[in-house]
Structures are given as structure tokens and as C-alpha cells.
Amino acid sequence: MSDNIPATSTVATAASTAAGAAFALRRDSFGLLVYAGADGVEHTGVVPVRAFPISAPADGVALINAEGHELLWIEQLAALPVELCALINEELANRELIPEIRSVRSVSSFATPSVWRIATDRGETEIVLRSEDDIRRLASPALLIADAHGLHFLIRDRYALDAHSRKLLDRFL
Amino acid sequence: MKTDPQPTPAADDVLSGRPHAAADSGLNPDSLPASAAPRIAAEALATLAAAEAPSAPPASWARDINALSQSLRDGETIFGWLETDLDASLCFVSGIVVLTDRRLLARGIGDADWQQWPLVAGLRLARRDHAGVGSLELFDDKALLARWRYTLSGDTAAGRLIEQFGRRLAALQSGCQPAPQEAALCPLCDTLLLPGQDECPNCNKEILSPPSTWTLFRLWRFAHPYRGQLLAGFLLMLASTAATLVPPYLTMPLMDEVLIPFQNGAPIDTHKVYLLLGGLFAAAIVAWSLGWAKTYILALVSERIGADLRTTTYQHLQTLSLEYFGGKRTGDLITRIGSESDRICVFLSLHLLDFATDVLMIAMTAAILISINPWLALVTLAPLPFIAWLIHVVRDRLRYGFEQIDRVWAEVTSVLADTIPGIRVVKAFAQEKREVARFREANARNLAVNDRVNKIWSLFTPTVTLMTEIGLLIVWAFGIWQVSQDAITVGVLSAFLAYIGRFYTRLDSMSRIVSVTQKAAAGAKRIFDVLDHVSSVPETTNPVPLPQPFAGNISVRKVGFRYGNRTVLRDVDLDIHAGEMIGLVGHSGSGKSTLVNLICRFYDVSEGSIRIDGVDLRSLSVADYRRNIGLVLQEPFLFFGTIADNIAYGKPDASRAEIIAAARAAHAHEFILRLPHGYDSLVGERGQALSGGERQRISIARALLINPRILILDEATSSVDTETELEIQGALENLIRGRTTIAIAHRLSTLRRADRLVVLDRGRIVEEGPHDDLIAREGAYFRLYEAQTKQLEEQIAEAGWVVASTDRRTQPAAAA
Ligand SMILES: Nc1ncnc2c1ncn2[C@@H]1O[C@H](COP(=O)(O)OP(=O)(O)OP(=O)(O)O)[C@@H](O)[C@H]1O
Numbered sequence: 006m007s008d009n010i011p012a013t014s015t016v017a018t019a020a021s022t023a024a025g026a027a028f029a030l031r032r033d034s035f036g037l038l039v040y041a042g043a044d045g046v047e048h049t050g051v052v053p054v055r056a057f058p059i060s061a062p063a064d065g066v067a068l069i070n071a072e073g074h075e076l077l078w079i080e081q082l083a084a085l086p087v088e089l090c091a092l093i094n095e096e097l098a099n100r101e102l103i104p105e106i107r108s109v110r111s112v113s114s115f116a117t118p119s120v121w122r123i124a125t126d127r128g129e130t131e132i133v134l135r136s137e138d139d140i141r142r143l144a145s146p147a148l149l150i151a152d153a154h155g156l157h158f159l160i161r162d163r164y165a166l167d168a169h170s171r172k173l174l175d176r177f178l
Numbered sequence: 179m180k181t182d183p184q185p186t187p188a189a190d191d192v193l194s195g196r197p198h199a200a201a202d203s204g205l206n207p208d209s210l211p212a213s214a215a216p217r218i219a220a221e222a223l224a225t226l227a228a229a230e231a232p233s234a235p236p237a238s239w240a241r242d243i244n245a246l247s248q249s250l251r252d253g254e255t256i257f258g259w260l261e262t263d264l265d266a267s268l269c270f271v272s273g274i275v276v277l278t279d280r281r282l283l284a285r286g287i288g289d290a291d292w293q294q295w296p297l298v299a300g301l302r303l304a305r306r307d308h309a310g311v312g313s314l315e316l317f318d319d320k321a322l323l324a325r326w327r328y329t330l331s332g333d334t335a336a337g338r339l340i341e342q343f344g345r346r347l348a349a350l351q352s353g354c355q356p357a358p359q360e361a362a363l364c365p366l367c368d369t370l371l372l373p374g375q376d377e378c379p380n381c382n383k384e385i386l387s388p389p390s391t392w393t394l395f396r397l398w399r400f401a402h403p404y405r406g407q408l409l410a411g412f413l414l415m416l417a418s419t420a421a422t423l424v425p426p427y428l429t430m431p432l433m434d435e436v437l438i439p440f441q442n443g444a445p446i447d448t449h450k451v452y453l454l455l456g457g458l459f460a461a462a463i464v465a466w467s468l469g470w471a472k473t474y475i476l477a478l479v480s481e482r483i484g485a486d487l488r489t490t491t492y493q494h495l496q497t498l499s500l501e502y503f504g505g506k507r508t509g510d511l512i513t514r515i516g517s518e519s520d521r522i523c524v525f526l527s528l529h530l531l532d533f534a535t536d537v538l539m540i541a542m543t544a545a546i547l548i549s550i551n552p553w554l555a556l557v558t559l560a561p562l563p564f565i566a567w568l569i570h571v572v573r574d575r576l577r578y579g580f581e582q583i584d585r586v587w588a589e590v591t592s593v594l595a596d597t598i599p600g601i602r603v604v605k606a607f608a609q610e611k612r613e614v615a616r617f618r619e620a621n622a623r624n625l626a627v628n629d630r631v632n633k634i635w636s637l638f639t640p641t642v643t644l645m646t647e648i649g650l651l652i653v654w655a656f657g658i659w660q661v662s663q664d665a666i667t668v669g670v671l672s673a674f675l676a677y678i679g680r681f682y683t684r685l686d687s688m689s690r691i692v693s694v695t696q697k698a699a700a701g702a703k704r705i706f707d708v709l710d711h712v713s714s715v716p717e718t719t720n721p722v723p724l725p726q727p728f729a730g731n732i733s734v735r736k737v738g739f740r741y742g743n744r745t746v747l748r749d750v751d752l753d754i755h756a757g758e759m760i761g762l763v764g765h766s767g768s769g770k771s772t773l774v775n776l777i778c779r780f781y782d783v784s785e786g787s788i789r790i791d792g793v794d795l796r797s798l799s800v801a802d803y804r805r806n807i808g809l810v811l812q813e814p815f816l817f818f819g820t821i822a823d824n825i826a827y828g829k830p831d832a833s834r835a836e837i838i839a840a841a842r843a844a845h846a847h848e849f850i851l852r853l854p855h856g857y858d859s860l861v862g863e864r865g866q867a868l869s870g871g872e873r874q875r876i877s878i879a880r881a882l883l884i885n886p887r888i889l890i891l892d893e894a895t896s897s898v899d900t901e902t903e904l905e906i907q908g909a910l911e912n913l914i915r916g917r918t919t920i921a922i923a924h925r926l927s928t929l930r931r932a933d934r935l936v937v938l939d940r941g942r943i944v945e946e947g948p949h950d951d952l953i954a955r956e957g958a959y960f961r962l963y964e965a966q967t968k969q970l971e972e973q974i975a976e977a978g979w980v981v982a983s984t985d986r987r988t989q990p991a992a993a994a
């Protein structure tokens with residue numbers, strides 16, 4: 006969709022050409038990020054993508070244009086000027102959803118498929134676990150759970166969950 | 179980058195795009211543009227809405243939607259809605275978007291009122307998704323007006339809302355209603371789908387309900403055919419158990435009527451002794467022969483049940499879709515079908531048998547004991563409830579422990595199944611140590627889980643033994659007291675002790691059954707997990723027969739496809755006529771193989787439909803259809819066997835002449851003849867013994883042999899040298915004639931003979947047409963083509979330069 010929107014925006018809700026960064030980024034009225042590199046060419050609809058969204062979310066962000074080509078590699082987000090950083094973070098927050106499971110309230114059954122009622126950092130919800138294989142072990146003690154609709158839920162430290170959740174979770178590991 | 183033409187609305191049509199909360203009473207319909215078309219009679223609209231809107235509002239928003247429809251004025255009618263389950267900051271908060279014939283309204287759970295946007299020209303509603311989050315966005319030609327977020331469970335509903343939005347907008351602008359939506363039929367069973375119903379309620383009994391915990395009883399399905407033998411075995415078991423109970427009974431008269439009178443000075447009644455000893459011997463012989471017969475019969479039966487289970491599971495596995503295999507690890511499936519069915523089999527033949535014998539024995543013993551002396555019997559049976567309670571406590575923990583063990587075990591196997599085929603890579607990168615470490619780690623996890631189970635288990639058995647010992651003690655004490663009171667004879671006491679000796683050993687072995695039962699139950703669960711899995715490309719219940727004669731017209735309509743949460747194809751429309759050759763080109767990862775996968779129905783489309791000769795692919799019988807497709811995969815796979823077997827894989831009864839003809843056509847004949855055993859050479863596992871290009875040619879021959887109507891070549895000649903490729907091309911030319919052919923190739927020269935080229939870019943078709951037209955258009959194809967020819971020229975130039983430069987460099991050397 007995003008590639009259909011021309012860059013003829015009038016309102017820029019955020020713009021930055023701070024010293025130190027050889028590029029500018031702003032948001033146009035269609036909510037798309039517009040990137041202007043050192044050569045002055047504008048790209049509309051760029052998206053920031055984290056290289057390691059789970060294992061190292063803080064560093065390594067790329068700006069990708071609408072065709073999927075990398076425009077800019079940012080080693081450290083924090084090293085950018087504040088406004089740019091904020092803009093990128095806002096867009097990242099807008100795009101990525103890996104809710105962190107805080108506790109498992111209940112499970113419909115210990116055999117899969119099983120409906121779990123969970124509390125996450127983004128509120129309570131229900132997920133459908135299709136099979137035990139959908140629980141992926143990341144570097145211990147983290148787990149990544151894929152629900153039936155393709156959303157991924159993270160458990161950062163499964164030993165840090167409360168006893169009840171741990172007991173329920175253990176039955177599926 | 180292509181930019182769609184922006185709709186340019188008449189200036190007076192454009193309203194302020196900013197949402198404004200509507201006053202409760204008002205919802206102010208006069209804010210609509212005056213040009214908003216002749217009003218259609220309200221009733222007509224209502225019937226239309228009833229036909230096109232989803233049937234029931236989402237439960238959590240039913241009240242608000244009702245209130246809203248009460249407050250609508252001037253015949254405004256609700257045409258659809260979407261429940262959104264994420265808010266702007268991607269938190270799980272419910273919201274709703276409602277479409278009427280003249281407005282779009284939205285409301286979040288905390289909002290005091292509806293936000294609204296009148297439908298005016300230039301308004302666009304679009305959706306996109308990324309990593310499992312869908313966005314529905316409303317634009318006018320100047321800006322983004324609103325954005326709603328949802329998880330992909332709502333994606334189809336969002337698609338419907340967008341479609342309906344387009345229809346309403348068109349109706350408002352043109353003043354007449356667009357043609358009614360095609361009534362959707364379930365492609366599998368032809369039930370009429372209600373508006374808003376995306377999945378057929380008949381076919382889509384999505385297995386959200388977990389399998390029953392009484393999994394072991396489900397094995398009855400497999401035992402059923404053998405019920406006759408099972409009954410015979412059971413009767414034999416009854417008889418043999420009864421026979422084993424005779425000896426202790428005979429100790430009673432032996433004690434009371436022979437030994438004790440003798441101690442008191444009476445002579446021994448030799449006749450009676452012979453009789454009793456004979457009885458003991460006969461009982462032993464009878465018990466032995468009956469026991470032998472029952473064990474034999476039941477072992478035979480259980481072995482057959484196990485074999486049936488294995489075959490059925492494998493058979494079912496073969497019907498499952500690629501999606502299923504994509505998500506599973508080979509090692510896991512192998513353990514499920516191999517060792518777990520074996521474990522169930524052992525359980526049935528050994529443990530279940532023992533258990534049944536034990537139960538019978540205990541029941542019979544109890545009956546005999548009670549008939550001899552109820553009080554003593556009561557004391558004897560006292561530990562029984564305790565043991566039952568203990569079993570109950572331990573059982574659940576054990577089963578889940580065993581389930582864990584199974585999963586960990588599958589993990590161990592998976593490491594093997596991963597690394598053994600990849601051994602060349604392991605060795606090439608000298609990672610043997612790392613792989614051993616990985617294996618050790620999986621094994622260590624196995625140990626840890628086992629240790630946990632053993633902790634429970636090791637305590638359980640001695641506890642049961644302790645209880646039985648205490649029971650014995652009590653019986654002795656109570657018995658001696660009874661004898662001293664003259665309530666029972668010594669014979670009765672000794673018979674009791676003989677009985678309970680058996681009785682308690684039985685209890686002991688019975689407690690052992692807890693573990694094997696739980697192991698078998700865990701295994702059965704994992705097997706039924708496979709068996710219960712419904713294929714995601716389900717075979718229809720009443721397949722439409724393939725149209726005869728089968729021509730091979732393929733029409734792809736608005737197809738969208740997603741692997742999990744990754745959208746790979748979007749809005750693909752393509753018509754391939756019978757006999758036409760289509761070349762699919764595009765960058766790596768643009769979805770070419772995916773489109774072919776959909777045409778072969780390895781996956782079902784997420785949206786849209788694919789029709790073959792006018793019939794929806796999903797309503798054809800999968801096997802019948804695939805018999806008409808010759809497919810050469812990007813990664814050719816050969817099975818362990820001879821070359822001839824591999825070529826004839828799709829048509830096992832092919833004659834030798836046919837095999838050779840196919841091999842010739844694929845230019846494989848000559849290299850096959852050069853092999854030491856010709857067509858009888860073994861190709862090794864996965865065709866290891868052949869080179870990449872040789873494997874490709876064999877798989878081309880395999881596809882040609884079945885004489886398919888539709889031929890699909892996915893990078894079929896990518897690994898052969900250019901000369902061989904040209905030769906294969908020449909041969910294919912004859913074969914392609916008259917067949918619908920889809921060829922994918924990166925080397926564009928391969929597609930010279932294609933009637934039409936289709937250029938895919940990031941999941942969309944961007945260009946379509948014959949080579950010359952596309953070149954003339956100077957679009958995406960032109961760029962691809964140019965890049966390739968330029969590359970070739972450069973390579974040639976580079977080679978020339980290298981030659982020249984070496985010349986120049988050698989000259990001074992020669993001069994020196
Ligand atoms: N089983 C799968 N699960 C998830 N994503 C997949 C799967 N198969 C393919 N994809 C993704 O789908 C996209 C399209 O893949 P596809 O194999 O159709 O590409 P292609 O056009 O055939 O590329 P190539 O020319 O390299 O063969 C790719 O981005 C790929 O990563």
C-alpha cells in the first residue's frame with residue numbers, strides 16, 4: 006500500500022536535520038516516514054527495522070525504503086539526535102508487536118490446541134497454542150510462543166514468572 | 179516504483195477530513211454532501227444490508243451497535259463492521275469500526291462517543307500487515323485520517339469491510355447499487371456461506387478442542403477389528419487366573435485335614451495326600467497351558483494393533499499439507515511413528531495383559547478370602563485403598579513427566595536428523611565439536627527430565643512394597659490372635675498367607691503398571707496428535723470430477739497468500755490458457771515458487787481463488803488433479819533407489835521404453851549410460867551419487883514421463899551448463915507444445931520460447947506480456963533483462979581485458 010502514496014505532503018509532523026546526522030527524516034501527512042539522504046533524494050515510506058528484534062533490540066536498526074532496499078544502517082539508535090531517535094522509536098513501536106508475557110492466568114487444557122488466558126505488558130488477551138512445537142526456546146531462559154494467528158509472544162525469563170504460571174507453562178515444555 | 183493514479187475529487191465534494199464527534203441525537207446526516215446521489219428507498223437499503231452485512235455483531239459490541247442503529251436517521255443503514263483488538267499503541271484493547279451506507283464510524287472501548295467520517299469521493303480504506311499486526315487505514319487524497327490495528331484473526335473481516343466500503347462509496351457516487359456480491363459457497367462441501375462468514379461451519383471444525391485425556395481408550399478404534407481374538411484371550415485369561423488360584427485353596431485341607439491331625443497323632447491319609455498333590459499338579463499344568471495360549475493370542479493381536487496404528491499414522495501423515503511438515507522436525511515425526519507406536523504395542527501385549535491378570539487375580543482372591551473368613555479378609559484388604567490413593571497422586575505427575583521425556587527424546591532425535599544429512603556442511607566448517615556439544619546438551623536435558631520423573635517413581639515402588647509388608651504383618655498378628663481364640667484353624671491362616679503372598683506381589687506389579695500406562699498414554703497422545711491433525715489443504719468431501727477432456731486452463735483470481743504472518747502474495751490475477759507457455763520472472767524471493775506451490779495446491783490460498791478449467795481448485799480431488807501436473811522442483815529430490823525407479827516415480831508401471839524416452843527428452847540418457855550400472859545404478863540417499871545438474875535432468879525426466887497436461891518447471895535447468903540447457907530446451911520444445919507450461923527461470927534466455935512473461939515483484943504482478951512488448955515498455959522486465967545482458971557483456975569485456983593485460987605484462991618480462 007505504502008508505495009502508492011506520493012510524497013506530496015504538506016504537513017510534516019516531525020522533521021529533523023540535526024547536526025551530526027547526514028540525513029533527515031520527517032513524517033508526512035499520510036503517516037509515512039520520508040527520508041532524505043546526503044544526496045538530497047527523498048524516499049517516502051521508509052521503515053525502520055531492527056536487525057535482532059529479540060536478542061539485541063537496542064542496537065542495529067536499518068532504514069529500508071519501500072522497495073526493500075537498505076538506505077541507512079544505524080549501529081546505535083541512542084547515538085542519533087534526540088528527535089530522529091524519537092521518530093524512529095515511534096515508528097518502531099508502531100510496527101512491531103512482541104508482547105511480553107507477564108503471567109499465564111489459565112489454560113483450557115494441557116493437550117494442544119489449547120487456549121491460554123495471559124497477561125502481557127500490553128494487556129490481557131487470549132491466545133491459541135496450536136502445538137507444543139510453537140514454543141520456541143531462545144537462549145535460555147527466554148521462550149518465544151507463536152499463537153495460531155502468527156503473533157509472537159515473548160517470555161524473557163521463564164524462571165522469573167510467578168509459580169502458577171510456571172507450573173502451567175512447564176506442562177508444555 | 180509504480181504509483182497508482184490518485185482519484186481527483188471534485189473540489190466541493192471534499193469535507194474536512196478531521197473526525198468530529200457526533201452529537202448523540204444528531205449524527206448529523208446533513209453533513210453529507212448535497213451531491214450524495216439520489217437516496218435509495220430505505221427498505222431497499224435494509225434488505226440489501228441484510229444480505230450483505232455480517233450476520234451477528236461481535237458480542238462485546240452488540241449493545242453499542244444496536245444503540246447506534248437505533249439512533250440512525252433518514253434510512254441510514256449499517257453495512258458492516260470490524261472488531262479491532264489492538265489500540266493505537268498496540269495494546270490489547272477492543273474497538274469497533276462500523277460502516278453505514280454513508281459514513282464510517284469508529285469507537286474504542288474507552289471512548290465517550292463515535293468518531294465519524296462521511297463517505298466522500300477520494301476517500302480510501304486500505305489494509306496492510308506486518309509481523310502479525312494488521313492495520314486498516316483511512317485516507318483522503320491529502321492525508322491519513324485514521325488507522326486501526328488488529329491481530330490477523332480479523333484480517334478476512336477487514337478485507338470484507340474494505341470491499342463493502344468500496345461498494346458503498348461507488349453506490350453513493352453513482353446513485354445506483356453495484357451488482358450484488360457473489361454468494362460465497364464453501365469450496366469443500368458447497369454449503370452456502372452467510373455474509374460475514376469466512377469459514378464453512380461444516381468443514382472448519384478447527385481443532386480448537388483438545389483431544390480427550392482418555393487417549394488410551396481411543397486405541398479401541400484399532401483394537402476393534404480384532405475383538406474376536408481379544409474376547410478369546412480374555413476368556414483364557416479368566417480361566418488361567420482361576421487355575422492359578424486353586425493351589426493355595428488346596429493348602430487348606432492339606433493343613434487342616436492332613437498335617438495338623440498328623441501332629442496330633444493321627445496317621446497320614448495317603449489317599450487324600452495323593453489326591454491333593456495331584457490336584458496341585460493338575461492346577462499347575464492347566465494354568466501353564468492356558469497362560470501360554472492367552473499370552474500367545476494376545477501378543478499376536480497387540481502386535482497387529484501396533485502395526486495398524488503405525489501404518490494408519492503414516493498414511494495420515496502423507497495426507498497432511500506441506501505447511502504441517504514445514505512446522506515439524508523430522509526427528510520428532512520419526513519418533514512418533516516409530517518408537518512410540520512400538521511402546522504402545524509393548525504396553526498392550528505385556529503390561530496391559532499383566533494388569534488385567536492382576537485385577538482379575540485380586541478380585542478373585544478377594545472373593546475367595548471373603549468366602550473363607552470375612553474378618554480376616556477385611557484386614558488383608560486394608561492397604562488396598564491406600565495404594566489406590568497413592569497411584570492416583572502419582573499418576574498425573576508421572577504422565578506429564580513422561581510426556582516431557584517424549585518431547586525431549588524427539589529433540590535428541592531431531593539433532594540427529596538435522597546433522598546427519600548436513601554432515602558435509604558440518605565437516606566443511608569443522609564444527610564437529612559443536613554438534614557433539616549440541617547433542618550432549620539435548621541429552622543432558624533428557625537426563626534432567628528423566629531424573630525428575632525417577633525421583634517420584636523411585637519413591638513410589640518401595641512405598642507400595644512397605645505397605646504390603648505392613649499388611650502382611652497385620653495379617654500375621656490378627657491371624658495368630660484369631661487362631662488363639664479358636665476362631666479360625668491354622669489351615670485357614672496358612673491359606674490366607676499363601677493367597678496374600680500372591681496378592682501383594684500382584685499389587686506391587688500393578689503399581690508398576692502406573693508408569694507404563696502413563697508412558698503409553700503419553701505416546702498415544704502424541705500419535706493421536708498426528709492423527710487428529712486436519713490437513714490444511716483438506717480433501718473435499720464430494721469432489722468435482724476433473725473436467726474431461728482436461729485442458730489445463732488456469733485462472734488465478736485476486737490471490738493473496740501468507741506463510742504464517744508473512745504476506746508473500748497479494749492480489750495476484752493471472753490467466754493461463756491451455757497450451758500456453760508462461761515464463762515467471764522476478765527477483766529472488768518475489769514469490770514465484772510460492773505461486774507455483776499454490777497452483778499445485780501444496781498450500782491453500784489465503785484469499786481469492788484459483789480455478790482450473792473453471793473449477794475451484796479446492797473442490798477437485800487433490801490426487802486426481804496432481805496426476806496431471808508434471809513438476810520439476812527448484813531443489814530436485816531423488817529417493818533412495820535406482821535411476822529407473824526415480825524416473826518412473828510418478829508412474830510405477832511405466833515400461834523401460836517409456837523411461838528411456840523420458841530420459842532422452844531430458845538429456846539424461848547419455849550420462850546415465852555412462853554410469854557403471856546404467857539405469858540400474860543406485861543414486862544413494864537424496865541422490866548423493868549424482869551431480870546437481872544430473873539430478874535436475876532426472877527430475878525433468880520424471881516430470882515428463884507422466885505426460886502431464888500442466889508442466890511446471892521451477893528453475894529446472896539452473897544447475898546445468900549453458901550448452902546442455904540449450905539441448906534440453908530444444909527437446910522440451912516438442913514436449914511443451916500443447917501443454918500448459920509454467921517456467922520459472924533467472925536466466926532469462928531460458929524463457930525465449932515463452933508466449934508470455936509475467937514479472938513478479940514482491941508478491942505482485944507488475945508486468946505481463948511477450949518479451950518484445952516488455953522490452954519496448956522499458957519497465958521492470960527491461961531492467962532485469964538489461965542487467966543480465968550488461969553483465970554478460972561486462973564479463974566478456976573483463977575476460978578480454980584480463981587477456982590483454984596479461985599480454986602486456988608478459989611483454990616487458992619477455993623483453994627483459
Ligand atoms: N515455507 C515458508 N515459510 C515462510 N516463508 C516462506 C516459505 N517459503 C518461502 N517463504 C518466503 O516467501 C517469499 C517468496 O518465496 P519464493 O520461494 O516464492 O520465492 P521465489 O520467487 O521462488 O525466489 P527464488 O527465485 O529465489 O526461488 C520469500 O521471501 C521467502 O522467504
Ligand SMILES: [Mg+2]
Pocket residue numbers: 770771772812892
Ligand atoms: Mg523459487
